[in-house]
Each structure stands twice: as C-alpha cells, then as structure tokens.
Amino acid sequence: MKTIKYLAMTLVALLAVACQGDWDEPTLAYGDLNGNNNITDENIITIAQLKDKYPNVFASTDKAVKIEEDIKIKGRVSGNDIGSNIYKQFFLQDETGSIIISVNQSGMHAFLAEGQEIIVDLKNLWIGGYRKEPQIGSKYGSGVGRMNKEVFQQHFKYVGTPDVTKIDTLKFASVADFMKLDKNKNCGQLVQIGGIEFKDVEGLGTFAPDSTKDHTVTIKGGCVSRELKGYTANQIVVRTSTYAKFAAWKLPKTKGTIVGMATRFVSGSTDTWQIMIRKESDINFPEE
Template identity: 35%
Template sequence: MKKTKYIKFLVAAMLLGGLATSCMDDDWNDPTNGSTTVPFGNNNIQEDDSKIISIKDLKAQTVDVMDQKVNYDERHNLPFYAIRIENDWQIKVRVTGNDIQGNIYNEVSVEDASGEGLLICIQKGGLYGFLPVGQEILVNLKDLYIGIYGNNVQLGTFYKNNEKGREYPGRMLLNTWNNHFKILGVARPDLVEPEVFDLTKLKDESYIKSHRNKLMTLENVEMDGADGKLAWAPEADKDPGNGVSRTVKINGKAQSLMVVRSSTYADFAAKAMPTGKVNLTGIFTVYATNPSKKGYTWQILLRSDSDIEEVK
C-alpha cells in the first residue's frame, strides 16, 4: 500500500508540476550552492525601499477594501475575488510553511515584519527544495493577483471557474513565479517562530482576519476521537478534496470551529493521532463561511509530523 501510494503521489507530481531533480539535492539551506548566482528566481530584481509594502498594508489596500463590496456566493456563502496589482510594489517576506511532507499543496506561506501572513500559490511540486522554511525572498507584486479564496488571502495569477462563476487568485506557473521573486541570502529557520494562538479570540473577526495564514501553535489540546488507532488522514475517510478534517478538543470539549486539516498524501497521513494532550503547530487557515450566518472555522495545516508535540 505504501509503495502504491508513493507511485500515485509521484505521478501526480509529474503531471502537475514536473519533476524537479535540482530541488532534491542536499543543499537546501544554501540556494546559491556556493555560487554568487542564485539558481532560482530573478536575480535582476533590485530591492527598492520606496516600493516595499508590508503584508498588512497590502491587505488593507486590496482585500480589506473588497471585503466591503464583495457579493457572497449565494449557495455557499463564500467570498471569491481577485484583484490585479497595478502598483509597482514589493514585499520582503520569510517562508513559514511549504510542502516538505506533502500536506501543503502548490503553495508556500510567508510572513513579514508586520506580523501578518499570506499564501503564495505556485503550480509546482517540491517547493521546499528552494523555498525552505526561514528563506527570505523579495517579491515584485506588479501584475500578480491578490484576493480571497474562501476566507484565505492568496497571491497568484488570475483564475476563473466558468462553471461556478468564481474568480480568484490561482496557482501561477513556475516561469511566472521565477520572474517575480528573488532569493535573499540563506535560509534562517531560527528566525521563524510560531505565535501562540489566543483561544479567547476563537470567534473574534478582527483576530481572524489578521491571523489567517499565519504560523501559530495551539497549546494543550486533544484530538477528538483519538484512540491510538484513528489516523490523521486515512484514504477511507477522505473527502472529494483528498483531505480529512479532525476536530480539536479544547478544555475537554470538541470544538467544531477548530480542526486539523490533513491530506491523504501527507507523509504522516496514516499515523495514529496522539491520545493525550498535544501542542499543534501549523499554518492556520480559515474555512470559508459567512460569519454573519455560520461563523468561521479554523483549519490547521501541519507542515510535518514534527509539528505535533505530545505534552508530557
């Protein structure tokens, strides 16, 4: 079964992103590989302080404005939209999450000094090879699209689902991404520290909007249904998105507004959930629901099984 699953994953990766053997070497922390020329991205991009904008300000001038105007999808109560960035802006950000164990798909999460996070969507597997956690990058934003997919802020290229009439930032081709970003120095994972999730603000809308897509830790909780056998994401439990959502117990009670979302392709998918208390670290995304009707649901995307810490 394990071999079959691996072959399925490999074939999917070939179809969607192509094989990237250069991303599979041992020199992940130093993208220059000892050279003065970085082999990924656009080395001609020059940092310009007059163009730098924080993630917080970027959202304030784009998605926060649209939030006041957007019409919700009447069937699902979901916001979907994409905004072309016409300003010659740059963001200087550090990678906080990637696809190293297969649980984050075709995207990386980033944060900057403003303390807010963003998802960058790229049609490529093996992103962890050149975008490891802790890697600082400079991104030219002009002509990319920012917007909302559900309730998560995404950066990518324009995509329209004609069948459903939805527009949102989709995964950009690798060539497009390579033209828009520059690697800055070597990865510094020691500079990436998760923020502790504030349980008192579970339903706080302003907290949700400022903390979605951030690397955070949920402390001293339990997994509902954990019995030493129930796995994070077995094939038998998957939904149409090839994922499984497991409810978190907070203060001994199952909390429907907080789940761990895992892919059946994740390296840890078949591992049993811990039965005791745990600290869970990951990228905190938000399931797309209309707060005026159903409220928000937090979804934790574990980056690897090391994000699961059993409390002794």
C-alpha cells in the same frame, strides 16, 4: 572516452527521473528556479499594508484584483510542502502578517526552504481571497489561482540563506487562547498551540486515512478535518491531506502541542480555523 561520457550522461538522466517524486531533498528538476536578480529592494511594503490596500477583495469569498502598482513585499517562508500537507503554495510571513503565494509547482520546498527570505515583485500579479484566505497568484475564474512557474521565476528574488530562527511563531498555551486570534489580521500565520486534545474516534483513528473504510471521517478534497475536544467542526479543525507524510499516524489520545499554519475557511455563516501541520516534527505529544 565516448563510452565514459555516454555512461555519465545516462547516470545523470536516471538520477533526475528517480528524484522527481522525492519530497525530502532538493532535486535536479527544480534547479532552474533561481529567481530574478534584477528585482530591487525599492517600494517594499509590509504584508499588512498590502492587505489594507485591498480590503474589498478579502470581503468576498472568490474575488481577485490585478496589482497595477510597482510594489513589493519581503518576508520569510514559514510554511511549504516539505511534509506533503501543503500543495502548490507556500506561506510568506513578515513581522506584520502572512500571505499565501500560489504557484503551479510541486516540491517547492526544494528551492524555498523554511526561513528563506525573498522579495516578491507584485506588479501584474493577482491578489484575492479564496474563502477569505488572502492569496497571491494568477487570475482563475473570478478569483485567484496558481501562477505558473515561469511567471513566479520573474517575480521573486532570494535574500541571503534560510534561517528558521527568524520566523516569528505565535505561541498559545491553549486552544481557548488561540481562538481569540483575529482572523482578518492573523490568518495564514505560523502558530504553536498547546493543550491540543482530539475528539474521541472509534478504533484506531489516524490523522487522514486514505480510504472511506474508516467511517469516523469524511474525506473532502483529499483532506480530513479532525475535531478538537470542546469545539465544533465549525470553529476549529486540524486539516490533513491524505498524502501527508504523517497521514497514517494514529491520533494521540493525550494532550499535546502542534505547530502549523493557521488557515481560514469561510462558507456561508461559518468561519473556521483550519490548522495545517507542516511536517512530522510539528506534532508533539510526549505521553504517546
């Protein structure tokens, strides 16, 4: 019996190690993130109301404020790291807007699936804007950074089970229609944009090659920003990590539709829309 017991323990250990780098399925490594069931549904405000409370925070590119009030937000996960293109953060969205929550933890889709509703207790967390992109996390320098997993564990509570049909996707027939979107109000939201056409690149360009041997791109921070026809890189780009599961996919040469998170990057006088695709199924080019 002892031999069988030891063999079973060894098998469990091996399975845990084998799954550490797996992006596709929930793993044993993240099973202890169960949330805090002591959090109540009192003092819940909308994400739009939260942003309205801290307008000066987002007016700066790198500033953060500690939330002293006993307030909470409630929303559904609209974007996570399931496609390896979003790193150590997820997007929480309600009917009024979206905000990034930064946690120093990879493989977050294992416990925060798309459509999962949660309550986040904001008291003693930090809110700030990285390049004017609203985020919740911990203090990092003069701005906001990732909170550790143990802190997040105490500040969120699961509500029901995941339901992707409850996520509100803002849909646009063309890039021109999307460009009318208000950045201050709508950055961070899940969008669907039709009529997408990438600018021509030499050779067989991919979304994000992992080497500078492809001279058609510049890799910054492990990401590649692809331009769209009719627009400059200062207006809108599709930003892809070199670690994304679809990074090696060839750029489509026809028009199509993409779904992704409408993020924002401000540098000087430049205020750029950065579309971050979540996963392979977000890319739809029927003629390719």
